[in-house]
Amino acid sequence: MATQQTPSGPRGLPLVGNTHQWARDPNGFRERCAAEYGPVTNFEMLGWDTYMVTDPDEIERILVSESERFPKHSDSNSELKEIVGDGLITSQGDLWERQREAIQPAFYMDHIREYADIMVSRSEEAAERWRAGEEIEVREEMTRLTLEILVDAMFGRDIDIEERGIYEAVEAFQKPMRPAYQPITFFAPDWTPLPFLRRANRAHEHLHEQIDDIVDQRRARRTALRSERAGDAREQAGRDADRDDLLSMLLDADTEMSDEQIRDEMMTFLFAGHETTALTLTFLWDLLSRNAGARERLHAELDATLDGRPTIEDVFELDYTKAVVKEAMRLYPPAHEIRREPVEDVEIAGYSVPEGSLLVLPTWVMHRDARFWAHPEQFRPERWLDGEGPETDRPDFAYFPFGGGPRHCIGHRFAMTEAQLVVATLASRWELERQYDDLGVSAAVTLQPDGDVTMVPRPR
Ligand code: HEM
Incomplete structure (x- = not known):
């Protein structure tokens, strides 16, 4: 058997290890490590003995073929559990398996078709809100839009996110994860009396109350409808009363879920199901604003394909639009890294871990790695089109914005459909003009723009 080597890495400081280097510039730090130390780099971050892997075949092994040996990183998962509870993204073992099986059908194509109508309606409302020449903050606009779409898909269209304080609460609850707050959040425990942490805790409680209230109302309505009808029609009556929203599907799942479980799943969707898409769209508008050629080609495709309001059928035709979304996620993957933990001593690319x-x-490093991408820093949507992309034989795990294997993103198809429909609806009517020069990005919990993304809509 070949001797396994101990991977090397950058020299750290006593007590803090490499935390200071990583915290100052996580993207640059990870890129330098990959360039200097090869497929496995060892460093110490926030007290964790860390191994960064940049061999795509080994990434596939970790996420897919040997995923059982590499569950989610337990400490990172416990931190997330404090926020979302024991939902799909944090649960493990039998609970996760049962819940994944129960929830998966909500993301089948027939349901995505239903959600597509919501995605277009909400995008049309956003397009109506904008005024020619009046500045908008694009990240805020995309966050609101994707939250409206998600809440409609989760609870049906009669939930008013303003009236119920959901928009404000989600914002407050995610604030500690924003770049400006991260240095403090890293080191301060949750109970520290800092105003933004107190607000986040209150927002958390508020969201729990809202979800409980919506679930209670829904259960009560279903019971009332059932008791109004008799006989065989009874069971069906309760179901028919609801639309095809995610909540109905959880209530109707074969495996009965406790209210607490439903609440944790709903918190998980609020956490995982809109910000990542909002960030993808924010980066996408920035990239389009810098690349006139791509913008013109996108507009030409929309003008030639759409016959009025975009539909789910258009999504299958809009190849360039899809390529724009994929390329935006290559350059700016919202999930900039995926974390795992080996359950035993393992060998990775010849190194012992x-x-x-x-x-x-x-993902950040792999998506910009010159081994797999020609001119990796350039925005080139055409690289995703058959016959136009210059790269061939790219390994699967050179690109994995939605992860891979059994824990891959359950909302992958939802997010791709949503991003395409939002772009199709908005770019049919508006062009966005950038009001700043450079877009700084920070790798916080997700990859985020550093400052305001201010743009001015111009009618097309
Ligand atoms: C561009 C948008 C999105 C990106 C980049 C993204 C990315 C990811 C990634 C990388 C993972 C895997 C994490 C890991 O393996 O540790 C994941 C998991 C997950 N995502 Fe997404 N996601 C997006 C949109 C969505 C949407 C729209 C939803 C729901 C409506 C969603 C719900 C989830 C859930 C519930 C999981 C956990 C799945 C499991 O462990 O079984 N995501 N996402």
Whole structure:
């Protein structure tokens, strides 16, 4: 058997290890490590013995073929559990398996078709809100839009996110995860009396109350409808009364879920199901504003394909629009790294990696790696089109914005459909003009723009 080597990495400081280098510039730090130390780099971050892996075949092994040996990183998962509870993104073992099986059908194509109508309606409302020449903050606009779409898909269209304080609460609850707050959030425990942490805790409670209230109302309505009808029609009556929203599907799932479980799943969707898409769209508008050629080609495709309001059928035709979305996620993957933990001592790319360490699979680095991408820093949507892309034989795990294997993103198809329909609806009517020069990005919990993304809509 070949001797396994201990991976090397950048020299750290006593006590803090490499935390200071990583915290100052996570993207640059990870890129430098990959360039200097090869497929596995060892460093110490926030007290964790960390191994960053940049060999695509090994990433596939970790996420897919040997996923059982590499569950989610337990400490990172526990932190997330404090926010979303034991929902799909954090649960493990039998609970996760049962819940994934129960929830998966909500993301089948027939349901995505239903959601498509919501996606277009909400985008049309956003297009109506904008005024020619009046500045908008694009990240805020995309956050509101994707939250409206998600809440409609989760609870049906009669939930008013303003009236119920859901928009404000989600914003407050995600604030500690924003770049400006991260240095403090990293080191301060949740109970520290800092105003933004107190507001986040209150927002958390508010969201729990709202979800409980919506679930109670829904259960009560279903019971009332059932008791109004008799006989065989009874069971069906309760179901027919609801639309095809996610909540109905959880209530109707074969495996009965407790109210607490439903609440954790709903919190998980609020956390995982809109911000990542909002960020993708924010980066996409920035990239389009810098690339006139891509913008013109996108507009030409929309003008030639759409016959009025975009539909789900158009999504299958809009190849360039899809390529724009994929390319935006290549350059700016909202999930900039995926974390795992080996359950035993393992060998990765010839290096020994100990049980219980933190494995980092950096989408940010892989998506910009010159081994797999021609001119990696350039925005080139055509690289995703048959016959136009210059790269061939790219390994599957050179690109994994939605992860891979059994824990891959359940909302993948929802997010891709949503991004395409939002772009199709908005770019049919508006062009967005950038009001700043450079867009700084920070790798916080998700990849985020550093400052305001201010743009001016111009009618097309
Ligand atoms: C552009 C948008 C999105 C991106 C980039 C994204 C990315 C990801 C990634 C990378 C994972 C895997 C994490 C891991 O393996 O540790 C994941 C999981 C997950 N995502 Fe997404 N996501 C997006 C949109 C959505 C949407 C729209 C929803 C729901 C409506 C959603 C719900 C989830 C859930 C519930 C999981 C956990 C799945 C499981 O462990 O079984 N995501 N997402």
